[in-house]
Amino acid sequence: MGDILIIGAGECGVRAAFALREAGHEGGITLIGAEPHLPYERPPLSKTAPTAPKVIAEEARYAEAEIALVRGSRVASIDRAERRVRLSDGSALPYDKLLLATGARARRFPGMEAALTLRSLDDARSILDALGPGLKLAIIGGGFIGLELAATARKLGAEVTVVEAAERLMARIVPAEIAEAVAGRHRTEDVELILGTGVAEVRENSITLADGRVIEADMVVAGVGAEPETRLAAEAGLEIANGIVVDGRLATSDPHIFAAGDCCSFPLNSARVRLESWRCAQDQGAHAARAMLGCEDAYARVPWFWSDQYDLTLQVAGLPDPSLGHVRRDLGDGAFILFQQDDTGRLVFASGVGSGNAVAKDIRLAEMIIEKGIRPDPAQLKDPAVNLKTVLKGVPA
Numbered sequence: 001m002g003d004i005l006i007i008g009a010g011e012c013g014v015r016a017a018f019a020l021r022e023a024g025h026e027g028g029i030t031l032i033g034a035e036p037h038l039p040y041e042r043p044p045l046s047k048t049a050p051t052a053p054k055v056i057a058e059e060a061r062y063a064e065a066e067i068a069l070v071r072g073s074r075v076a077s078i079d080r081a082e083r084r085v086r087l088s089d090g091s092a093l094p095y096d097k098l099l100l101a102t103g104a105r106a107r108r109f110p111g112m113e114a115a116l117t118l119r120s121l122d123d124a125r126s127i128l129d130a131l132g133p134g135l136k137l138a139i140i141g142g143g144f145i146g147l148e149l150a151a152t153a154r155k156l157g158a159e160v161t162v163v164e165a166a167e168r169l170m171a172r173i174v175p176a177e178i179a180e181a182v183a184g185r186h187r188t189e190d191v192e193l194i195l196g197t198g199v200a201e202v203r204e205n206s207i208t209l210a211d212g213r214v215i216e217a218d219m220v221v222a223g224v225g226a227e228p229e230t231r232l233a234a235e236a237g238l239e240i241a242n243g244i245v246v247d248g249r250l251a252t253s254d255p256h257i258f259a260a261g262d263c264c265s266f267p268l269n270s271a272r273v274r275l276e277s278w279r280c281a282q283d284q285g286a287h288a289a290r291a292m293l294g295c296e297d298a299y300a301r302v303p304w305f306w307s308d309q310y311d312l313t314l315q316v317a318g319l320p321d322p323s324l325g326h327v328r329r330d331l332g333d334g335a336f337i338l339f340q341q342d343d344t345g346r347l348v349f350a351s352g353v354g355s356g357n358a359v360a361k362d363i364r365l366a367e368m369i370i371e372k373g374i375r376p377d378p379a380q381l382k383d384p385a386v387n388l389k390t391v392l393k394g395v396p397a
Helices: 011-022 059-064 121-128 144-155 176-188 231-235 276-293 361-373 378-382
Strands: 002-006 029-032 067-070 075-079 082-086 092-094 097-100 104-106 138-139 159-164 192-195 198-203 204-207 213-217 218-224 226-228 257-259 264-268 271-273 304-309 312-318 327-332 334-341 349-355
Touching: 011 029, 011 276, 011 312, 029 097, 075 231, 092 213, 097 104, 097 192, 097 276, 121 144, 138 144, 138 204, 144 159, 144 176, 144 349, 176 192, 176 304, 176 312, 176 334, 176 349, 198 218, 204 271, 271 361, 276 304, 327 349, 334 361, 334 378
Parallel strands: 002 029, 002 097, 029 067, 097 257, 138 159, 138 218, 159 192
Antiparallel strands: 075 082, 082 092, 104 226, 198 204, 204 213, 264 271, 304 312, 312 349, 327 334, 334 349
């Protein structure tokens, strides 16, 4: 096989590049990143101040693996007929296979243009390095990013207000009981939570709410999700539907082009989903590498998410279904896990919250149970005295 190009030098693109070498690819590998920085981890950006990048791999490793890392360069277009990409400086690079790992960009709804966003290392430096005692920070969005930033800001002494249009925090990804536990912790830390209220207008130093109230602030940050980076794919004529459309192998409609990570929508459990997740980016990067080398397996890893806020760790395995009830497992010291089973009894979702690593072991086991398609006895899930390892001995569906 000839040269492989990867557009996007984030977690997904970097993992794919190294996975290609690990799988024995001997042709050229070029990894193209728009940022000038050495590729870095994004999750710590909302959790660590002062901002210090955590690189994915030291520069020498790219050279050792014979991966050509091109930094600070944007791809202008993809020529599918000629199988080459054109860079913004006018140069062009040929490819035999192309991986789009272009990620996502921070979303701003109309009226939020004046708000800052937290997506890149430069964003983090502008926001977190300015935080300190007395600074008034207003955050729009009560999801993971907004709440992690709120926790970090409070540790630094800033006054924090979080505005969330939904009636509760993290409504898309965790059940109400876990959202309330996290909300309670933020209130204990004197974060003002304004829930169930939309935003009418954002200015550099204020937010006007839909009910007319005005929140004054020294800094306003929008954390209202992300939009997939699909421009290159769309202009190249690839199908777009909430991301770059791929099949189970992560291949697009063009057999020479694959897409993975935050930028793609893919089939999972009879649905089409797009995930913004560090784990998914890693897993799909490795899967896309194998697929580009001929592997026919479909991507089927269980989605997994986590968030650190103060001393709390929140972990999620699977995707929630609002129509299903929960089985609660109390682990002591306020830590607990909620499990969902589908109509056939299969475990399909688990989410937990607690201090430190209180829920990590059981969530990992739950992830494995979901992956194996096991139908556990709800009593076993509920009882903290039952080691979930014993559930893994159940018979797969």
